[in-house]
Amino acid sequence: MIFFSINEAVLVVAGVLLISGVVMGNLAFRSGLGVKRWTLIGLILGPVGYPLFNTHKRFAMKRAAGKRASTIRL
Template sequence: MVVLVAGILAVSSVVMGNLAFRAGLGVKRWAAIGLMLGPIGYPLFNTHKRFAIKRAQGKGSVQIAL
């Protein structure tokens, strides 16, 4: 059971690090969050990524998704 939980946390860490790299966010920070929280950190990552995009775009801009 402990090995299963450790494996899930390790995989989550790698996935979160990869997603952070692709989004241009801090890789070490998100890999550590993935290691500590596991899959529960994914909604936190999505929210942070959305706020980072809005912050980079500035006020009053609109993003068009194709």
């Protein structure tokens, strides 16, 4: 079993949060959503914010398309 010291554990958690913030900011940019908002959410929540991002993206797409509209995704 591998044990980490407290310093190593904090470094790993900070790294995961930082990477998550960068990835969610990039995804928000590619989706046309607020980059700063989703980067901050990625930095705070980490990977837990990804399902929230997908839900928000889906609702934004539905809102932009309007009612009774169909979309084709490639």
